[in-house]
Amino acid sequence: MTNRDFNDLSNFSSIWTDSIVNNKQPDGEALITYLKTVHQHHTGFTEKCASTCRDKTGLNSYEWLAEIVPDIDGTRVLDLACGSGPLLKILYDRNRNLKLTGVDISPEELSLAKARLSDESANLFLLKAQDLKTISDSSLDVVLCHWALTLMDPIAPVLNEVRRVLSSGGKFAALVDGPINAAPGYSDVHDLIYGYVKAKIPNYGEIDLGDPRIRNSDSLSDLASEAFPKATINIETNVVSMEGPIAEVTKTAAGFFYASFVLPPEIHNIMLSKLSNLLALKNQKGELENQGRFAMPISRLVIKN
Ligand SMILES: C[S@@+](CC[C@H](N)C(=O)[O-])C[C@H]1O[C@@H](n2cnc3c(N)ncnc32)[C@H](O)[C@@H]1O
Numbered sequence: 399m400t401n402r403d404f405n406d407l408s409n410f411s412s413i414w415t416d417s418i419v420n421n422k423q424p425d426g427e428a429l430i431t432y433l434k435t436v437h438q439h440h441t442g443f444t445e446k447c448a449s450t451c452r453d454k455t456g457l458n459s460y461e462w463l464a465e466i467v468p469d470i471d472g473t474r475v476l477d478l479a480c481g482s483g484p485l486l487k488i489l490y491d492r493n494r495n496l497k498l499t500g501v502d503i504s505p506e507e508l509s510l511a512k513a514r515l516s517d518e519s520a521n522l523f524l525l526k527a528q529d530l531k532t533i534s535d536s537s538l539d540v541v542l543c544h545w546a547l548t549l550m551d552p553i554a555p556v557l558n559e560v561r562r563v564l565s566s567g568g569k570f571a572a573l574v575d576g577p578i579n580a581a582p583g584y585s586d587v588h589d590l591i592y593g594y595v596k597a598k599i600p601n602y603g604e605i606d607l608g609d610p611r612i613r614n615s616d617s618l619s620d621l622a623s624e625a626f627p628k629a630t631i632n633i634e635t636n637v638v639s640m641e642g643p644i645a646e647v648t649k650t651a652a653g654f655f656y657a658s659f660v661l662p663p664e665i666h667n668i669m670l671s672k673l674s675n676l677l678a679l680k681n682q683k684g685e686l687e688n689q690g691r692f693a694m695p696i697s698r699l700v701i702k703n
Contacts, residue, residue, distance in 0.1 A: 415660060418605045426552055429607065430503055430526065433549060436659055437481075437504035444545055445484045447653040451638035451694055459573050459638055459696050460485045460544060464492070466571040466700060467540050471495035474538045476563065478527050478556075479503075479546030483511030483520070490519045499533070501525040528555040536565045543572040547699075549656075553609040557625035561703070570626075570701040575654070576613060580695035581637045586676055587651055587692065594669040595657045607656055615697060622701055630702040639693035641679075647690035648674040654694060 414432035417424035424432075452458050457465075467475055467489060473496050477485050480500030489496055498520035502508050511522055523532055527543075527550055541560050550556050560570050578585050595602045611617035615633050622631045640647055648670055652658050661669060677690040 415599065418599055418601050421601050421605070423605055426528070429549070429551055433607075434504055436656065438506050440659070441504070441506040442482045442510055443653050445482050447650045448545060448638075449484060450642075450650055451640045451692070453636050453638050459636075460488050462636060462638075462696070463542055463544050463571055463573045463698060464488050466542065466569060466698075467496070469493050472497060473540065474565075475499070475540045475542065476501065476530075476533065476538050478541055478543040478560070479549070480511055480522070481507045481544075481546070483515055483522075485542060485544050486511065486520050487514055490515060494519070499523070499538075501527065501530065501533075528552065528559065530559045530563055533563045535562050538563050539565055539568050541568070541570045543570075545573055545575070547572045547608075548574050548612045549608045550612075551607075551609045553612060553621065554625070557621065561625055564703050566703060568703045570699075570703070572699045574612060574618070574697050574699065576695055576697055577615060577635065578695065580635050581639070581693040583676070584693060584695055587673065588655070590673055590676060591652065591655045591658050591669060594665055595660055598662075598665065599660060602657060602660065618697075618699060622699060626701050626703060628703075632700045634698045634700070636696050636698065637693055638696055639691060641689065641691045644674050644678050644686075644688055644690035647677050647692050651677060651692040651694075 412432045412435060413428040414424040417428060448460065449458050453462060464485060467473060475489060475496055475498050477500040480486055480502050483500060486498050486500050489498060500511055500520055501523045503526055505524060508522055508524055541564055564570060578588060592603050611621050619631055619633060640650060652670060652673060675686065677692050678686040679689045679691055681687055
């Protein structure tokens with residue numbers, strides 16, 4: 399984890415943002431370049447946000463996704479878009495005899511992953527999910543993807559690559575956000591942040607990161623069935639939340655929204671202040687307290703090959 403404040407944001411001008419300003423769908427390369435820049439400047443921010451939010455049984459979203467991996471020595475697992483490696487670390491700490499691999503496009507995120515996982519504990523590669531060239535056909539038992547499928551466009555080659563590398567009987571499980579109304583107050587947080595972003599880039603939201611079909615359970619299920627016609631497909635919903643000092647809760651909530659990265663610092667600070675009013679708990683007189691709460695809907699797609 400870098401010690402940089404992940405919400406001390408500057409706006410990233412890029413081919414990807416310029417395309418949106420001009421109401422054009424950016425291509426896959428522009429998206430990758432943009433994501434690499436965001437992760438270069440804010441390395442480790444996903445882990446910082448996601449590891450602090452827990453469901454009612456006490457699991458964070460990494461632990462909930464990790465449940466899919468059987469605790470059997472030698473199970474071969476790929477973490478697709480592993481980022482700074484928190485999911486791989488959870489798996490390694492649970493069973494040191496798993497065969498773990500992680501791939502990501504961000505060299506900075508992979509450096510963090512390498513710092514926490516030795517060469518013996520996981521193989522880490524700088525690779526695009528659309529082209530897993532160093533991974534052999536049918537060589538994996540489980541492929542996981544935590545909070546990254548929504549960023550991938552084109553998505554069809556990603557699903558085709560997952561199908562290629564999975565063994566028969568293998569599983570693909572992906573953690574994505576949503577449905578938007580499954581957690582109390584989440585749509586208000588979304589609308590507030592997107593309100594500020596749209597004031598700067600009106601088309602942001604109509605055009606967003608990744609393939610929009612991943613953001614909706616029905617279209618996600620359809621996509622999965624197209625790529626895995628003979629597989630069993632299941633999508634479960636859960637809610638993770640955090641409660642704590644209002645400044646911390648506000649930063650964490652905003653950190654889940656890539657859209658907030660386009661806000662210049664002064665507007666970002668105004669947005670944070672409005673967001674903190676939204677998330678602050680109220681006392682019996684209706685006054686805002688110094689504590690806040692944020693709840694986030696998550697879904698777990700599981701495909702059994
Ligand atoms: C929201 S972060 C999630 C990181 C990690 N899975 C976690 O949850 O902590 C998204 C990650 O996806 C990676 N990524 C985005 N598009 C990718 C692609 N096409 N191929 C591989 N990695 C990608 C980014 O570099 C980033 O590390």
